[in-house]
Amino acid sequence: MPRPNSIIPRLALAIGTSLALLIQLSAHAALTISSTRVIQPSDRQSTSIVVANPSQRPYAAQAWINTEADDNTTAVPLIASPALFRIDPAGEQTVQLNRLPNNLPQDRESVFYFNLQEIPQADDKPTNTLTIALRTRIKVFYRPTQLKGRPQDHLQDLAWSVQTLEGKPHLVVDNPSPYYFTFNQLTLRSAKGSEKIDGRKMAIPMGRQTYPLKTSTVQDGLKVDFTTINDYGGLTPELSRPVERP
Numbered sequence: 001m002p003r004p005n006s007i008i009p010r011l012a013l014a015i016g017t018s019l020a021l022l023i024q025l026s027a028h029a030a031l032t033i034s035s036t037r038v039i040q041p042s043d044r045q046s047t048s049i050v051v052a053n054p055s056q057r058p059y060a061a062q063a064w065i066n067t068e069a070d071d072n073t074t075a076v077p078l079i080a081s082p083a084l085f086r087i088d089p090a091g092e093q094t095v096q097l098n099r100l101p102n103n104l105p106q107d108r109e110s111v112f113y114f115n116l117q118e119i120p121q122a123d124d125k126p127t128n129t130l131t132i133a134l135r136t137r138i139k140v141f142y143r144p145t146q147l148k149g150r151p152q153d154h155l156q157d158l159a160w161s162v163q164t165l166e167g168k169p170h171l172v173v174d175n176p177s178p179y180y181f182t183f184n185q186l187t188l189r190s191a192k193g194s195e196k197i198d199g200r201k202m203a204i205p206m207g208r209q210t211y212p213l214k215t216s217t218v219q220d221g222l223k224v225d226f227t228t229i230n231d232y233g234g235l236t237p238e239l240s241r242p243v244e245r246p
Contacts, residue, residue, distance in 0.1 A: 029134045030055040031087065031118055036233040038097065038114060038140045040078065042106070046098045051116060053087040060086045060119035063095050065112050065140060076112050077102035077142060086121075097140065108178040108205040110142040141180060151179040152228070152236045158203060160224050161244040162188075162213070169213040171224065171243070175203040182229045188213065188243065189223050199226070220245075 034050035053059055063080040066072050078097045085093050097114065104110045116136045154177035161172045171188055175181065183199030197211045222243035228236045 029118065029136055030057075030059055030120075031061060031116060031136070033114075033116060033136060033138060035138070037138055037229070037231070039231050040097060040099065040140055040142050042099075042104075042142065042144045044099065046096045049095045049097065049114065051087065051093045051095055053089060053091050056089050058086060058088050058121045060084065060121060061093070062115075062117040062119065064115050065097065066115060068111055068113060070113070070137075076100075077104055077110075078112060078140065080114065104142060104144075106144045106146060109144070109147070109180050111180055111202070112140045112142065113137045114140050139180075139182070144178075147178050151177070151181065152230060154179060155181070155228065155236065155239055156241075158241065159244075160241055162222060163210075163246065165210060169216050171197060171211040171213055172208060173203050173211075174208050175205060178205045180205055184227045184229050184235050185225070185238070186211070187225045189225060190219050191221050192219065 030053065032052045032054060034052070038047055038049060040047050051061060051063075062084050064072070064083060065076050065078045065080055067074050067076065077100050079100060081096045081098055082093075085095075087093050114137065118133045118135070120133055157176050158181070159174040159176070161174075163170055163172050165172075171186075181203040183203070186197040186199035188195045188197060195214060197213070199211065201209055201211065203209050222245060223240050224243050225238055225240045227238050230236055
């Protein structure tokens, strides 16, 4: 005869398995955005984003703009309109990003984020589906009109080095240009091998960005291979640049 204390875990497992079979978890975004990034020139009153609903159910959506730190209390120079809307199946909604008075730097880009929060509509039919309302974020680059040329023309100006910070090796990039750079691929290479680096942190304009390394690299002949994402969401040609070391 099974012991009472052995029945409880098996019963809990059976209940959990049954619930898992009954509940279908939907964790993919239903709404799509027309671009992966937005460039907002400082002399343009507004830019637009098209939100589409390719699904077979209606959705409400909330749109807003905030900071890179996902801070909704800091004032931002753009406002999304409409901020709340409904999209029917196969429908679209144009969202305007309207410029507000601001005192942002005019010698470099500033970055903000457009947020789109899905709000699924209630279904009259009973269902065992658990739907997760997802939020999508894309970068919005506020670009002063006095900045001339293309951002990718400044990629050769990035200065790379390996430095020890707080006792650990880091790849360091100094960006003298007025543009942000988002890395799609970032690899440190040496005669002994290579290390792919998490390059989600952007190279900031007229500033420094650091990337922790898994291994210590003190040998000569270091170089970094990288591609970046351009204004249209495409990739720039791969570049290979020398890396200085202490």
